[in-house]
Amino acid sequence: QVWLNSKRxxxxxxxxxxxxxxxxxxxxxxxxxxxxxxxxxxxxPEIVEELMTAVREELDTLPA
Structure with a gap:
């Protein structure tokens, strides 16, 4: 959550x-x-889903 707060x-x-x-x-x-x-x-589940969605989105921006 701290990481997500830093992004937001x-x-x-x-x-x-x-x-x-x-x-x-x-x-x-x-x-x-x-x-x-x-x-x-x-x-x-709601907070975990929110965090995992943000992590997936961040991973998608990284080079393969």
């Missing part, structure tokens, strides 16, 4: 959000850490 919102924004989550360390529950990283604490 820019690398700097994604890294900043990720670093914000890392700075919280173990002081917050996992769902809050994901939220701080601008990610969803969700591993259901």
């Amino acid at each position: 919102n820019g690398e700097a924004a994604a890294i900043d959000a990720y670093k914000t989550a890392l700075a919280l360390g173990g002081s917050r529950p996992l769902p809050e850490l994901f939220e701080a990283a601008a990610c969803r604490f969700d591993f259901g």
Whole structure:
């Protein structure tokens, strides 16, 4: 999700959000850490499909 955020919102924004989550360390529950990283604490089929679609699209842009 961090990678996808970097593709959508820019690398700097994604890294900043990720670093914000890392700075919280173990002081917050996992769902809050994901939220701080601008990610969803969700591993259901919808989010996995969204991520895999983005990965497939990215792979399609790479040379064979």
